[in-house]
Amino acid sequence: MNHVFHRDARSxxxxxxxxxxxxxxxxxxxxxxxxxxxxxxxxxGHGHRAVIDAIKAQADKLAYAHTAFFSxxxxxxxxxxxxxxxxxxxxxxxxxxxxSEGIEAALKLARQYxxxxxxxxxxxxxxxxxxxxxxxLGALAVGGNAWRRKQFAPLLMNVEHxxxxxxxxxxxxxxxxxxxxxxxxxxxxxxxxxVGPKRVIAFVAEPVxxxxxxxxxxxxxxxxxxxxxxxxxxxxxxxDEVMCGMGRTGTLFAYEQEHITPxxxxxxxxxxxxxxxxxxxxxxxxxxxxxxxxSGFFQHGHTYLGHPLACAAALAVQHTIERENxxxxxxxxxxxxxxxxxxxxxxxxxxxxxRGRGLFIGVELVADRAAKSSFDPALKLHARIKREAFAxxxxxxxxxxxxxxxxxxxxxxxPPYIIDGTHIAEIVDKLSSAIEAALAGLSA
Numbered sequence: 276m277n278h279v280f281h282r283d284a285r286s287x288x289x290x291x292x293x294x295x296x297x298x299x300x301x302x303x304x305x306x307x308x309x310x311x312x313x314x315x316x317x318x319x320g321h322g323h324r325a326v327i328d329a330i331k332a333q334a335d336k337l338a339y340a341h342t343a344f345f346s347x348x349x350x351x352x353x354x355x356x357x358x359x360x361x362x363x364x365x366x367x368x369x370x371x372x373x374x375s376e377g378i379e380a381a382l383k384l385a386r387q388y389x390x391x392x393x394x395x396x397x398x399x400x401x402x403x404x405x406x407x408x409x410x411x412l413g414a415l416a417v418g419g420n421a422w423r424r425k426q427f428a429p430l431l432m433n434v435e436h437x438x439x440x441x442x443x444x445x446x447x448x449x450x451x452x453x454x455x456x457x458x459x460x461x462x463x464x465x466x467x468x469x470v471g472p473k474r475v476i477a478f479v480a481e482p483v484x485x486x487x488x489x490x491x492x493x494x495x496x497x498x499x500x501x502x503x504x505x506x507x508x509x510x511x512x513x514x515d516e517v518m519c520g521m522g523r524t525g526t527l528f529a530y531e532q533e534h535i536t537p538x539x540x541x542x543x544x545x546x547x548x549x550x551x552x553x554x555x556x557x558x559x560x561x562x563x564x565x566x567x568x569x570s571g572f573f574q575h576g577h578t579y580l581g582h583p584l585a586c587a588a589a590l591a592v593q594h595t596i597e598r599e600n601x602x603x604x605x606x607x608x609x610x611x612x613x614x615x616x617x618x619x620x621x622x623x624x625x626x627x628x629x630r631g632r633g634l635f636i637g638v639e640l641v642a643d644r645a646a647k648s649s650f651d652p653a654l655k656l657h658a659r660i661k662r663e664a665f666a667x668x669x670x671x672x673x674x675x676x677x678x679x680x681x682x683x684x685x686x687x688x689x690p691p692y693i694i695d696g697t698h699i700a701e702i703v704d705k706l707s708s709a710i711e712a713a714l715a716g717l718s719a
Contacts, residue, residue, distance in 0.1 A: 289301040289302070289305070290302045294321020296691070297321075297690060297693065297694055299321060307669065307670050308698070308702065309321070309670045310670055310690045310702045311670055311688060316545070318521065319550075319592060319596075319692065323548075326548065326550045327550070329587050332587070333583055333588075334584060341578070342581050348583075350586040352586075353590045353593070354367070357557060361528060361540075364559070365540070366560035366563045366564070368555050368556070369573075370554070370555050370582075370585075371555065371577060372579050372585070373553070374517030374543035376577060377541035377555060377556045378409045378413065378414040378417070381556045382476075383573075384539070385477045385511050386476055388562045391566055392569075396473055397473065397475060399470060399474045400434045400478075401436070401463065401466055401467075401478045402434055402435070402436050402437075402478075405421075405441065405484065405487050405677075405678075406439060406484060412432075420676075421680025422676050422680050437466055438459050438462055439491070441484075441488060443491075452494040453495070455494060457496065459497065461504075464507075464508075472508040475508070476511060478501065478512055479513045479514075480513075481518070482498065482515075482519055482530050483523075483524055485635075486518070486674050487677075489639060489677055490632070490636050490687050492524075492630070492632045493533070499534060511539065512539075513540075516528060516540050517544055517554065519632075520546075522605055524605075524635050525609060526633075532632070538559045538561070541555070541557075547588050548589075550588040552579075599693075608698075609632070612703075613629065615700075615703045616706075620707075625641055626638060626710075627641035631688075634694070636689075637687050638706070639683070639685045640685060640686070649678060650684060650717075652675060656675070656684040656714075659717075660673045660686055660709050662713075669701075669709065671706060672689065673686045686710075690702065
């Protein structure tokens with residue numbers, strides 16, 4: 276009898292027993308190509324010896340020490356590495372156990388920053404529709420994933436939400452990308468004017484929107500304008516790089532490609548590559564100095580902050596990415612995968628858009644390509660694609676509600692940074708077959 280409370284209480288998933296590179300293996304011996312890295316987590320794939328050895332070595336020395344009493348060597352080394360890799364854009368790193376915790380820490384620290392600096396009237400966050408920042412109540416509130424928010428709405432704090440930068444659907448005919456980016460970015464300034472800029476703490480956004488929209492990058496210039504607006508009104512910019520950061524888009528931090536620096540950046544999934552649960556909130560000097568020069572104490576904390584095993588694993592993951600030159604591979608193989616998908620689906624009547632950055636790619640499905648109309652949500656096309664892909668030994672990340680939380684279907688891909696051309700062919704072939712089978716099943 277199974278006593279695990281699985282995500283779907285009505286089904287029993289296969290049991291994974293091993294991982295080898297880009298593949299997971301269940302106890303029946305079936306192999307699955309992990310083309311989504313779970314949830315864009317497994318950046319090095321599975322079973323990487325350097326990471327496993329680092330975890331074992333750390334366990335032999337020190338498994339746990341509570342951060343109310345101690346720091347640890349791997350936490351200190353990992354923080355130094357992240358600050359150095361950011362070009363010293365940040366001053367300190369606050370380690371947590373995952374992305375949702377990282378966002379919660381950023382929200383609380385942003386509020387405390389303004390308390391420390393005497394602006395006690397700042398109480399409101401602004402996020403974007405069709406975004407996702409985690410499943411804890413604060414993270415869920417700033418996120419704009421309508422499906423995830425719906426049943427918990429009475430418990431969520433009030434947050435303003437503006438439009439995402441979603442050029443495929445929202446750019447007007449004849450509107451340039453630059454003009455579109457400015458138009459949607461200026462909605463932030465319009466919202467500040469409406470609610471009162473002195474009430475606002477921060478704007479929270481994903482540089483490349485993950486599972487909710489399906490790997491949608493902003494158009495060039497959008498985040499530059501956002502940064503200008505935040506600076507003009509004295510609000511903080513918090514960038515959620517939980518899914519798109521740590522090399523996923525081809526640079527260690529996704530914001531690098533926007534030519535800006537946030538006040539805080541939250542990273543997680545690719546930080547530890549799934550080898551241990553870990554996340555981190557990177558904090559600018561002005562925020563850290565305000566706390567250190569004020570109350571001196573961040574009023575927040577969790578039991579497993581800065582866990583030595585987790586930090587040792589993440590440090591090994593980051594050293595491996597650098598040693599094996601994997602960011603270059605992300606850029607090369609990402610461009611190749613995007614091109615292969617665009618070629619395969621170039622004339623497909625039910626594929627409206629193939630987009631992304633690095634090894635972070637989305638395929639949006641449509642009922643009519645010219646009209647960009649969506650399938651009936653009751654058909655649950657995304658779920659059909661997931662089942663068909665899984666049956667073929669392909670793990671991908673389909674989602675519904677792409678357009679507004681109800682309508683629209685997409686598939687997200689986030690394979691390990693170690694893939695090569697043979698892996699790309701396998702992904703494209705199996706995904707194409709799964710999509711065709713799912714579409715055929717709609718009329719069966």
